[in-house]
Amino acid sequence: MSGGxxxxxxxxxxxxxxxxxxxxxxxxxxxxxxxxxxxxxARAFIERTVGRGSEHLIRSTLTEVGAAQSLYDDxxxxxxxxxxxxxxxxxxxxxxxxxxxQQLVQAGLKLACLTNxxxxxxxxxxxxxxxxxxxxxxxxxxxxxxxxxxPLPVQRACAALGSAPARTLVIGDSSNDARAARAAGCPVVLxxxxxxxxxxxxxxxxxxxxxxxxxLDVGALHGRA
Numbered sequence: 515m516s517g518g519x520x521x522x523x524x525x526x527x528x529x530x531x532x533x534x535x536x537x538x539x540x541x542x543x544x545x546x547x548x549x550x551x552x553x554x555x556a557r558a559f560i561e562r563t564v565g566r567g568s569e570h571l572i573r574s575t576l577t578e579v580g581a582a583q584s585l586y587d588d589x590x591x592x593x594x595x596x597x598x599x600x601x602x603x604x605x606x607x608x609x610x611x612x613x614x615x616q617q618l619v620q621a622g623l624k625l626a627c628l629t630n631x632x633x634x635x636x637x638x639x640x641x642x643x644x645x646x647x648x649x650x651x652x653x654x655x656x657x658x659x660x661x662x663x664x665p666l667p668v669q670r671a672c673a674a675l676g677s678a679p680a681r682t683l684v685i686g687d688s689s690n691d692a693r694a695a696r697a698a699g700c701p702v703v704l705x706x707x708x709x710x711x712x713x714x715x716x717x718x719x720x721x722x723x724x725x726x727x728x729x730l731d732v733g734a735l736h737g738r739a
Contacts, residue, residue, distance in 0.1 A: 530708025537604025614727025665697035
């Protein structure tokens with residue numbers, strides 16, 4: 515982070531960064547699998563698989579249980595119905611998230627939530643957990659032609675926020691967020707408690723790794739940005 519200009523905005527991931535949603539995924543996926551007459555999947559599989567979008571999650575789940583990919587369309591429809599029915603019921607906001615978002619807003623940053631989760635899932639979840647009030651924009655994985663780790667969603671979010679990439683902080687929990695941010699020209703900070711595909715988050719190449727969102731030193735970032 516260099517160049518002498520203050521940060522203008524922040525782009526924040528959802529699953530694994532703001533909210534622990536593995537319980538929701540577990541419930542919806544296993545209900546979907548039961549409908550299809552398939553065995554269930556374990557939480558550990560879900561934790562290392564989420565983050566690349568629902569399409570990837572469902573296809574990976576079918577592979578995990580040995581089911582044919584020809585079931586995908588039926589699986590997607592069932593998964594979508596189950597997820598919408600239980601969205602947020604087994605999800606918890608991580609400690610320090612509300613305080614961290616408040617600190618970002620108080621520092622004068624405009625915020626966007628950018629997630630690979632479908633927008634129809636993301637917006638009601640943020641509202642149910644009282645986090646929607648912090649964000650000027652919410653972009654789901656179906657908002658743009660490509661998903662993270664492609665830089666396009668980050669670039670489009672920067673444009674919507676009216677901020678230059680070099681002055682827009684990306685906050686996430688995985689290499690997807692780090693790769694997208696780097697390719698878009700944004701600084702990036704990762705939390706160490708989320709879902710990074712079973713890999714050490716410290717190896718993802720972020721500017722910093724933090725234990726809680728409210729541990730982010732916005733003043734220091736302003737000074738370095």
